[in-house]
Amino acid sequence: METDDRLPELMRRATETLEPRYPDLVERGIRRGVVRRRRRRVLSVVASAAAVALTVGGVAVVQAQIGPRASLPPIAGPSTPAAKTSPTKPVPLPPASPAQTLRTLKKLLPGLQTSGAKTWGDDFIAAGLFIDDGHGKAWLEMGIQTVKYDPNCTDQPPSQNCKVRPDGTFLRSYRGAEGRLVYNAVVLEYPDRRAINLTSTSGTGTKGSPSRPEPPLSIDQLVELADNQGWSFPAANYGKNLNR
Known part of the structure; x- marks a missing residue:
């Protein structure tokens, strides 16, 4: 009962x-x-x-x-496996080219006025332009390529402060001067031989008279630019070495 x-x-x-x-x-x-x-x-x-x-x-x-009789949830039948979702594939970067490199550089400089952009290079891609943060126009240039040597810190002079980072990349950062003009520079090299360098000067070129006391971009800001994942690197056989 x-x-x-x-x-x-x-x-x-x-x-x-x-x-x-x-x-x-x-x-x-x-x-x-x-x-x-x-x-x-x-x-x-x-x-x-x-x-x-x-x-x-x-x-x-x-x-x-x-209630008089609590309604129990229905007994679940054989579970239907959830539909498998394919992982989102990363959007491939566009092929490396001088025009693409310059577009990426400009995109990474919000808040700065830019002018006088140009590109050059043979087995590498280089781009440069004037940047102005409101305290005077100055020159910024960069180069990008896949090098033909294995990156390391052993061959670098102490002045370039080369160090191996936890992700395996090699970072060189240094400050230099050409007469009264000063500059900040970084070189970032990956274990797979991709390499990028950036230089920010205190003048309208890499030599000559300064247009402002300090370069617009600090070493930390240049490292942040180099670390950006939006760069497209040219292949190792890109272009032709003209020994320039």
């Missing part, structure tokens, strides 16, 4: 043993001289009935909250 069906019977049995109202019990107990025994019996029976009533009340409350 289900618990819900037995509750009325349990209630009936419990209430059958209940004695009359409390004043009547006291009166009868005095007459018989068993007041204490009768009180203990009544309290015990009342407690039992209260426990049953509490149980019934609890069931009623639960049923009121979840």
Whole structure:
């Protein structure tokens, strides 16, 4: 028999043993001289009935909250495997070219006025332009290629501060001067021989008189430019070495 069906019977049995109202019990107990025994019996029976009533009340409350019969979620059938989604393929970079290199360079210089852009190179791609941050126009140039040697720091002079970074790249950074003109420069080389260099000067060229006290771009800013993943590198057999 289900618990819900037995509750009325349990209630009936419990209430059958209940004695009359409390004043009547006291009166009868005095007459018989068993007041204490009768009180203990009544309290015990009342407690039992209260426990049953509490149980019934609890069931009623639960049923009121979840309804006569809580509807269970349907049993899941054999799980259907989720459709596999292909990983997003990275968008390939456009082929390396002087025009593409110059576009990338300009794109990475927001907030700076640019002018006088040009490109050159033989087995490498180079680009340069004037940049102005409001404190004087100055020259910025860069070169990009796939070199024919294995990059390392062993062959570099201490002045170039060469170091191997955790990702395996070789970074050289240095500050130099040509007369009164000063410049900041970085060279970043990858283990697969890709290489990029950038130079920011304090004048309108790599030589001559300065147009401002300091280069517009610091070494840290040049490193950030070199690290950008938007550069397209030419193949190792790109162009022709003209020994320039």
